[in-house]
Amino acid sequence: MKSKILFFLFLSVSLFAREVIDQRGSCQINWTQGFILCEGESAQNQGKYAANLSAKVISQRNMLEVIKGVNITSEITIKSGLDSSEIIKSRVEGIVRGVQVISSKYDRNTKSSVVTTKLELGKDLLKALLSDPTLLSWNEKVEQLWNDFNILPQAIASTYTTDEKETILKLMEDLRDNSDAKKHLEKIIEQMNSSKNFTGVLLDISEITNFQKALIVKLVDEKGKEIYPSNLVSKQTLTKRNTSVGYMFGIDDAKKNKRVFDNPIEIKPSSIYKSKLSNIVLNKAQIEKINSIDKNVLKNAKIILVLGD
Structure with missing residues (x-):
């Protein structure tokens, strides 16, 4: 019964999408939508309340086992934190205890239950793990990783780069001496629209056979220097997006995804960086396209990996 329940739950949210879903025992990781679903099935011959509670506990136990196998980056795993830090162990166990129950089915014939729970990769898992990296003694790389991301802006002005501020100041000066501000702005908009504005990035990695999925996939140059996402993506954006890149099958379907819709630039990388299986290498020409x-x-993490047809 339980396999059918989980199948229909996934079918209901991804009937027409070509999503990247990993089956791991009684759980499934939906990398496209950014969540994990796990089932738990109770023993038979129990009352409804006892059966539901037992099934929930088993589902939570299954969730914990799946979480252990999730990579944060190529170099950082959740399992390493659980094995070496009581702080991380406590945090992860806390979010598992608080997972959302999305389905509870009691079979009156067998007097058993199947419960399905859900955990979000970003707002639940990443946020819990990385919200205060100074407390995470299990891996110094985590602190460095998290510090690489932009601090959430405290003031609107701080969201602009120096060049952008200069542009804004120039516009203000131009408009001060221009009685027809509307016409002036319309001309600027027309010039902007005349150029080809890309709304996202599609990375076709269908020919990279040794790629490893992770919460934070990095784009690097041929020497391994990180190009994305550090110093570009805010913590808030990362946790909202669930992962640093989206995951999908099929170029055409990916183009329609709201993360990159409606005019993404297409790039086809050919390798990962050495043993870092979640670090995708871009050559010089591809980096120029990105830049x-x-x-x-990039700041809004509008990137999707296409893993195949």
Whole structure:
């Protein structure tokens, strides 16, 4: 019974999508939508309350086992934290205890229950693990990783780069002496629209056979230097997006995804960086393409990996 329940739950949310879903025992990781579903099935011949409670506990136990196998980056795993830090162990166990119950089915014939729970990769898992890296003694790399991300801006002005501030100041000066501000702005908008504005990045990695999925996938140059996401993506954006990149099957379907809709630039990397299986290498020409697009595309993590047809 339980396998059918989990199948229909996934079918209801991804009937027409070509999503990247990993089956791990009684759990499934939906990398496209950014969540984990786990089932638990109670023993038979129990009352409804006892059966539901037992099934929930088993589902939570299954969730914990799946979480252990999730990579944060190529170099950082959740399991390493659980094995070496009581702080991380407490945090992870806390979010598992608080997982959302999305389905509870009691079979009156067998007097047993199947309970399905859900955990969000970003707002639940990443936020709990990385919200205060100074307390995480289990891996110094975590603190460095989290510090690489932009601090959430305290003031609107701080969200602009120096060049952007200069542009805004120039516009203000121009408009001060221009009686027809509307016409002036319309001309600017027209010039902007005349150029090709990309709304996202599609990375076709269908030919990279040794790629490893992670919460934070990095884009690096041929020497391994990180290009994305550090110093570009805020903590808030990362946890909201669930992962630093989206995951999908099929170029055409990916183009329609709201993360990159409606005019993404397409790039086809050919390798990962050495043994770092979640670090995707971009050559010089591909990096130039990335650098030519609006920086807000990267800041908003508007990148999708296409894993195949």
